[in-house]
């Protein structure tokens with residue numbers, strides 16, 4: 618029978634000591650996100666979720682694109698202006714047009730980037746592209762288990778924990794359920810980072826004010842969670858702020874993505890769904 622993944626055996630992890638094969642029968646957030654970004658590394662099960670979301674929020678692809686623009690602006694700022702030269706990019710996702718190491722190394726050629734993801738498709742497709750040079754590394758690990766992740770030999774070899782670094786949690790924690798204690802997970806990372814380190818984080822937002830936007834956040838959350846992907850949380854501003862506990866939040870704070878040091882004035886009015894994500898950057902004193 619034909620292999621439904623279409624991937625060569627090595628990409629399915631056979632005999633490689635790599636994580637399990639890509640399961641195309643259920644959607645995965647890495648591949649659904651790829652679909653929203655217009656990528657090709659997604660399957661029918663992912664596009665079912667994509668369609669269910671687009672049905673009520675036709676501009677949802679713009680959220681993914683704004684999130685990538687925010688990530689690029691943040692990395693540019695940290696590498697060009699702050700001088701950060703070590704990056705731990707958690708839940709890095711499938712490679713796309715401008716990845717963290719490309720931005721960081723453009724400004725700081727010696728910058729080291731460690732990408733982490735637990736999705737088999739990212740492992741299969743992403744590793745080769747993301748490990749583009751000897752200063753970029755890919756680790757398969759679960760970001761909800763900071764103790765194990767931070768002790769991974771690639772992480773401890775590549776990053777110097779006695780010097781400031783940046784930890785990236787871009788569009789990741791809204792896929793971590795409340796039961797997994799995302800604030801506790803962040804506390805562990807923040808406690809471990811050296812003083813002078815930065816955390817860059819974006820997260821789906823529920824304005825929780827009885828507005829049309831809040832109602833949309835609830836319905837989107839219901840659709841994500843009842844899909845075969847099974848995760849997705851729109852949290853309140855206070856809940857998201859709790860992930861920065863112990864950090865100094867940089868100006869302009871935790872704000873809608875295009876309000877965080879935008880490249881210029883808006884060129885159009887945003888649709889409702891584009892307001893439902895916030896981003897912020899914190900510095901450990």
Ligand SMILES: C[S@@+](CC[C@H](N)C(=O)[O-])C[C@H]1O[C@@H](n2cnc3c(N)ncnc32)[C@H](O)[C@@H]1O
Nearest residue numbers: 647650708709710734735736759760761787788
């Ligand atoms: C929406 S994508 C965001 C990708 C990228 N950070 C960005 O902002 O463009 C979320 C990524 O987080 C990864 N992810 C989700 N839960 C994870 C976990 N527990 N451990 C590691 N990676 C995880 C997914 O596999 C996916 O690649």
